[in-house]
Amino acid sequence: xxxxxxxxxxxxxxxxxxxxxxxxxxxxxxxxxxxxxxxxxxxxxxxxxxxxxxxxxxxxxxxxxxxxxxxxxxxxxxxxxxxxxxxxxxxxxxxxxxxxxxxxxxxxxxxxxxxxxxxxxxxxxxxxxxxxxxxxxxxxxxxxxxxxxx
Amino acid sequence: xxxxxxxxxxxxxxxxxxxxxxxxxxxxxxxxxxxxxxxxxxxxxxxxxxxxxxxxxxxxxxxxxxxxxxxxxxxxxxxxxxxxxxxxxxxxxxxxxxxxxxxxxxxxxxxxxxxxxxxxxxxxxxxxxxxxxxxxxxxxxxxxxxxxxxxxxxxxxxxxxxxxxxxxxxxxxxxxxxxxxxxxxxxxxxxxxxxxxxxxxxxxxxxxxxxxxxxxxxxxxxxxxxxxxxxxxxxxxxxxxxxxxxxxxxxxxxxxxxxxxxxxxxxxxxxxxxxxxxx
Numbered sequence: 001x002x003x004x005x006x007x008x009x010x011x012x013x014x015x016x017x018x019x020x021x022x023x024x025x026x027x028x029x030x031x032x033x034x035x036x037x038x039x040x041x042x043x044x045x046x047x048x049x050x051x052x053x054x055x056x057x058x059x060x061x062x063x064x065x066x067x068x069x070x071x072x073x074x075x076x077x078x079x080x081x082x083x084x085x086x087x088x089x090x091x092x093x094x095x096x097x098x099x100x101x102x103x104x105x106x107x108x109x110x111x112x113x114x115x116x117x118x119x120x121x122x123x124x125x126x127x128x129x130x131x132x133x134x135x136x137x138x139x140x141x142x143x144x145x146x147x148x149x150x
Numbered sequence: 151x152x153x154x155x156x157x158x159x160x161x162x163x164x165x166x167x168x169x170x171x172x173x174x175x176x177x178x179x180x181x182x183x184x185x186x187x188x189x190x191x192x193x194x195x196x197x198x199x200x201x202x203x204x205x206x207x208x209x210x211x212x213x214x215x216x217x218x219x220x221x222x223x224x225x226x227x228x229x230x231x232x233x234x235x236x237x238x239x240x241x242x243x244x245x246x247x248x249x250x251x252x253x254x255x256x257x258x259x260x261x262x263x264x265x266x267x268x269x270x271x272x273x274x275x276x277x278x279x280x281x282x283x284x285x286x287x288x289x290x291x292x293x294x295x296x297x298x299x300x301x302x303x304x305x306x307x308x309x310x311x312x313x314x315x316x317x318x319x320x321x322x323x324x325x326x327x328x329x330x331x332x333x334x335x336x337x338x339x340x341x342x343x344x345x346x347x348x349x350x351x352x353x354x355x356x357x358x359x360x361x362x363x364x365x366x367x368x369x370x371x372x373x374x375x376x377x378x379x380x381x382x383x384x385x386x387x388x389x390x391x392x393x394x395x396x397x398x399x400x401x402x403x404x405x406x407x408x409x410x411x412x413x414x415x416x417x418x419x420x421x422x423x424x425x426x427x428x429x
Contacts, residue, residue: 003288008273011295012349018211035370039355059355064295067352 007068014067016074020055025124026132027116029109033140036062038070038109039132040117044082051121052081058113066106073110082118089115096139105139112137152205154240155194157233159209162187163350164229165256166336167214168222170343171268176219179263181336183256190249195313197242207306207359212350220265230257272346280393289388293381294342295349300378301335302351303358307367310359317424323417330409337403368418372411379407 023041030037038060045054056077058070073092077085092111096104112135123130162184169180198205216222230253240246275287282290305328312324335351342348361367382404390397 003291005273008275008291008347011291012271012273012347013215014352017352019208059353061355061358064292064299 010068010071011064014071016057016071016078017067018057018059020057023055023057025117025121027113027118027120028132028134029111029113029116029137030134031062031105031109031137033105036060036066036106036109038062038066038113040074040110040113042117042121044121050081050083053077053079053085056114058110060110062106062109063102065103066109069103069107069110073107073114077114082121085114085118089118101140105137108137108139151194151198151201151203151239151241154233154236155191155198155205156209157229157236158187158191158194159207160212161226161229161233162191164212164214164222164226166339167212167348167350168219168226170336170339170348171214171216171222171270172219172266173269174264174266176263176266179259183259186252186256190252192309192313193245193249194240195309197240197245199313201241206356207310207354208356209353214348214350215271216268218265219263219268222268223260223263227257227260230260269346270343270348274346276346277341277344277393277396280389280396282389282392286388286392289385290341291345291347293385294338294345294347297378298335298338298342298349299351301331301338303354304331305335306354307359307361311361311364319420320417323413323420327410327413330406330413334403334406337399364421365418368414368421372414372418375407375410375414379404382407 020041020043023043025042025044027040027042028037029040038058041057041059042053043055044051056074058074060066060070073088076088080088089111092107096108099107116133116135119133120130123133165180165187166184169177169184172180195205214222216225234250234253237246237250240249275291276282277290308324308327308331312321312328315321315324339348382400386397386400386404389400
């Protein structure tokens, strides 16, 4: 991880860390390889046109890279409508190839947790008791050894 | 009563961080006060356990970034006053009186402290008397963020386990682990403040301390400590050329992890033989 002031700021004061009062959707991103996880809490509001993310927060069992990714992505997701949030997730997942393996797994976990929370919200429109959706990461958190088979 | 515990938790961490912002004789007093607040926290937790109430270690974010020590002391004074007002919810009136008396004294002392500038949030990431290469600086920065949180997490886990066992043998182990983790937390906060990156550790998720499988937790914990030893070793090597003192410190922390491992192995053996907590 290359560090600049903005990155250190996210480490010192992660944005949106915690839970949301009166949240109406939660989602989980998990790494089955090491037990790390990210929980996203959303308060989705309905305006005249379409639902949007009024408040978002996250908690994590994970490393500092996960916290930084959670801080950045939840900041970007705040205020988006559900399509916007899905586009953010998609754009993040497309960027993962450019990141080192351990950073990719962390960002993927946060992105999938946001997607899971949005999907939970959608499912709860039909079934208010639907449990929080969980998605598992595909990237490995462990850096590949040099010369090892892909 | 839960709100008293949350406010005490927040005051404990705020006071601890204030201690590391100071570079004068105020420091030790503030750190001592934070230790007292942590003990208050344990007393109040015990009341909740005795009363059979469900509780968690959730708390609010604690803003601590200030330019002058007096700013954080002012904030702490306000929070201690609010906390004092909340003590009315403690059913154990003797405990409430004892805590109130401590809070009154602390507030009085905070008022007398001389002001000083705070550099703990400068983000300069330079260590006094040591010139580190960029790679070593980044490695140290990441290590301090990871381990400051990890030590706080361990304090909360062992504290929760201790609060829920009446077994004196396990209690001894958990107490030593708490004290070891406190020592490490304080050392890393001290280094973080000197580097200008002091930060309050984030809240610990419930499932980490409300443990369902303690045997697995102890096994994983031993593996984590072994990994931490390797990390300390790597860091010691990374800073060795620039700072022999820092190299020695990280070697020391590396060997300190052996205590954690020995205690956790001991707890694992004992716990496995007994077949569970409070049996």
